[in-house]
Amino acid sequence: SQTIHQWPATLVQPVGSPLSLECTVEGTSNPNLYWYRQAAGRGLQLLFYSVGIGQISSEVPQNLSASRPQDRQFILSSKKLLLSDSGFYLCAWTILGTSGRAYENEQFFGPGTRLTVL
Amino acid sequence: QKEVEQDPGPLSVPEGAIVSLNCTYSNSAFQYFMWYRQYSRKGPELLMYTYSSGNKEDGRFTAQVDKSSKYISLFIRDSQPSDSATYLCAMSRIKAAGNKLTFGGGTRVLVKP
Numbered sequence: 001s002q003t004i005h006q007w008p009a010t011l012v013q014p015v016g017s018p019l020s021l022e023c024t025v026e027g028t029s030n031p032n033l034y035w036y037r038q039a040a041g042r043g044l045q046l047l048f049y050s051v052g053i054g055q056i057s058s059e060v061p062q063n064l065s066a067s068r069p070q071d072r073q074f075i076l077s078s079k080k081l082l083l084s085d086s087g088f089y090l091c092a093w094t095i096l097g098t099s100g101r102a103y104e105n106e107q108f109f110g111p112g113t114r115l116t117v118l
Numbered sequence: 119q120k121e122v123e124q125d126p127g128p129l130s131v132p133e134g135a136i137v138s139l140n141c142t143y144s145n146s147a148f149q150y151f152m153w154y155r156q157y158s159r160k161g162p163e164l165l166m167y168t169y170s171s172g173n174k175e176d177g178r179f180t181a182q183v184d185k186s187s188k189y190i191s192l193f194i195r196d197s198q199p200s201d202s203a204t205y206l207c208a209m210s211r212i213k214a215a216g217n218k219l220t221f222g223g224g225t226r227v228l229v230k231p
Binding site: 032034042043044046049051057088090092094105106107108109110111112114 | 159160161162167210214219
């Protein structure tokens with residue numbers, strides 16, 4: 001079975017400090033990977049997605065960046081955090097099916113990292 | 119106007135009642151529809167998945183899709199306090215770039231014992 005891990009679970013960082021959040025997936029190969037941010041009481045905002053190693057698509061311009069150094073590893077980074085970067089960060093993956101297969105779009109989420117920037 | 123609209127709630131019901139949730143959307147290209155449940159401080163978990171129009175039932179959960187009205191629903195029968203959570207709808211086009219999903223803002227549900 002497939003599992004997804006995120007760490008750390010919680011993080012408190014000062015403004016201007018760097019950030020590195022890691023996500024790994026087990027039990028599948030060549031998944032699509034996604035980073036979302038969820039502000040308190042709000043919906044999910046897609047930040048980045050990746051369809052393969054080294055392939056990153058950015059959805060929202062900001063001071064965050066993402067990298068995929070290995071097939072099942074996805075990293076979210078920042079050189080200098082802002083107060084507005086506080087939120088709940090979620091990593092998700094989806095399996096790739098052949099064209100038209102229903103489960104192609106299902107996304108499965110990790111446990112999340114709660115980031116507080118002070 | 120957002121592509122997917124969802125009433126934020128909270129929706130408060132007594133235990134045993136039917137919970138009725140819905141989302142409206144504007145993009146007629148959406149073909150895949152999902153409902154996620156998210157407990158506080160946890161990642162969302164997939165509850166129901168439907169393709170195109172129609173109904174789908176899984177235990178106490180029923181998902182309905184009305185593409186002509188651009189309206190989807192989730193019904194929870196015999197609600198339990200453990201059903202208290204935020205419910206997110208999500209949808210996608212066929213062959214969407216990166217298989218991306220578009221989410222509603224979520225509806226918070228409270229089931230009171």
